[in-house]
Amino acid sequence: MPDLSRDGVGRRIAYYRSVVRPKMTQQRLADAACVSLGAIRKIERGERGVTDATLEAIAGALAVDPGRLRADRGRAQSTVLAGLPALSAAIAAYDVPDDGPVRRLAELRTAVSGAERWRLAAQYTRVVRDVPGLLTELARAYHRAEGDERRRLAGLLVSAYRSADSVAFKFGALDLSARLVELMRWSVPEAEDPLLAATVAYVRTETFLAAHAYASGLRALEDALAVAPSSGGPPESAMRGALHMRAAVVAGRAGDASTARSHLTQARLLAGQVAEGVYHGTAFGSDSVRVHEVSVAVSLGAEHVGSALDLARDWSPPAELPAERRSGYYIELARAQLWSGLAEHAFESMKIARRIAPQHTREHPWVREDAATLRRLKRADSESLTSFAEWCAAT
Structure with missing residues (x-):
């Protein structure tokens, strides 16, 4: 003790x-x-x-x-990394789960929703603690069920796999992340939910981003948009909008400014039709689109950072947005500020990101890179910057 x-x-x-x-x-x-x-x-x-x-x-x-x-400050990272083997073991037995108790469908749905909340709040220690056992229990329930209950359990599996994937991807376990994405793709046909299928396409993009396979990622998103429901209520509009946001970021990483702007235009139009909220596990609305506009400007490179700074002027993401998205905004804004010579502003943005979602911020590679750059430039308070750089393991 x-x-x-x-x-x-x-x-x-x-x-x-x-x-x-x-x-x-x-x-x-x-x-x-x-x-x-x-x-x-x-x-x-x-x-x-x-x-x-x-x-x-x-x-x-x-x-x-x-x-x-x-x-x-390294405790959260150690806890997550220590929990990844249990997560890996849970998905290894996805089709041959061991015997054990299974809660009622309503209770399982509540547990999956809780994991989603922890994911959106960037509380990865909670996810890695609770989700392995939940995945095992969902697999048991799924293989025992029939008919409509089996379909609903397939949908819950997709959501739980997504929560697990968020931890694996953020903490650099890319092979495990790719496996979880494939299990999402395996589960979604049984769920018979086109919006859930679009969600899986949205998440799958991270495997393309990690591999720098931007053309393939963009093609996969455009294929998903081609089959996603084009009419209906706010959930349908939000899901299409989310796919356009994601496509804009991928196009930005590829340096394709024209395609990125086209997808952002579509996302803004769809955001005008829905209230900001979380739809099928993905935040979407006007504020989310603005966050992605900054992200795209940064993705396009140093010559576009002026656009990012203009978008961020006199605006900050509201507290209602999920913590992971808000912290990501400040991480990307910090990069734009650093490229613009605004070192003190960049450091302040990284500190804001840490206050919002410390686990997400600490594991973000841009935070480590930019903190290391600031430290070399000695362009911020040395004691505070040294402490921050040590916290995020910047070298």
Whole structure:
């Protein structure tokens, strides 16, 4: 058990409770975290250790990432990497799951929705802790079910695989990520849901991005758009819009400005038909399109960063957008600012990204590259920058 008088976990808990959440008394924190008042008092004074489960409960009550309370900033990364073998084992037995209990369909749907929320919030430690067992249970249920229930379970498998894939991809386990994408593609025909099929096409793009196979990725997205429902309500419009956003980014990475602008135009038109929200696990709306406009400008290269800065002027993504998307916006804005010689602004944007989604920010390769560049240039406060660079393992 750590000595919290040295590592400061208790002090950080007290800070978030009394300064960031000034109306939260120790009693309210204890009630919200389901921890005794005496335990909270001792933890804050550094007189008592705290288990991972208790720390996550306290972090949840404070609405902060557990990593913000830990002294060891590498803990989240270690937890995720340690959990990847269990994830790999769960999908290895996708067609021959072991025997065991299976919850009712409604309970499984709730569990899958919870994993999706953690994914969108960039809470990867929660995903890697909960999803392996969930995947195994879903596989059991799927192979036992028939008819309509089997179809619904196939849809839940797609969503759960997507949550698992987010962790694998973000933490560099690209082979595991590719395998999860293939399992999504295996599950989706059984679900008989064209919008879910479009979702899988959206996610599959990351394998093309990782391989720098932009032409193939763009072709796959355009094929998906050709068969995606073109009429219906907001979910149909949102899914087509999301595919156009994704295609714009891929075209931007390929240096094809004309195609990128064309897809962004289509995405903006569709965003005008729906409210900002999460549709089939993907955020879409006018704010999401604006985030992608910045992303495309950065993807197109240094000569387009002026457009990114113009788009970002007097605007910031609203808090209602998923944390992963908001942090990604600031990561890409930081790159545009760095290329424009605005080093201090770039560092500030990276710090904002860290406050929004520390796990996502820490693992993003651009953050490491740009923090290392700033450190070499010595263009920001050296002590703060050194601490940040060490936190994200910039070299």
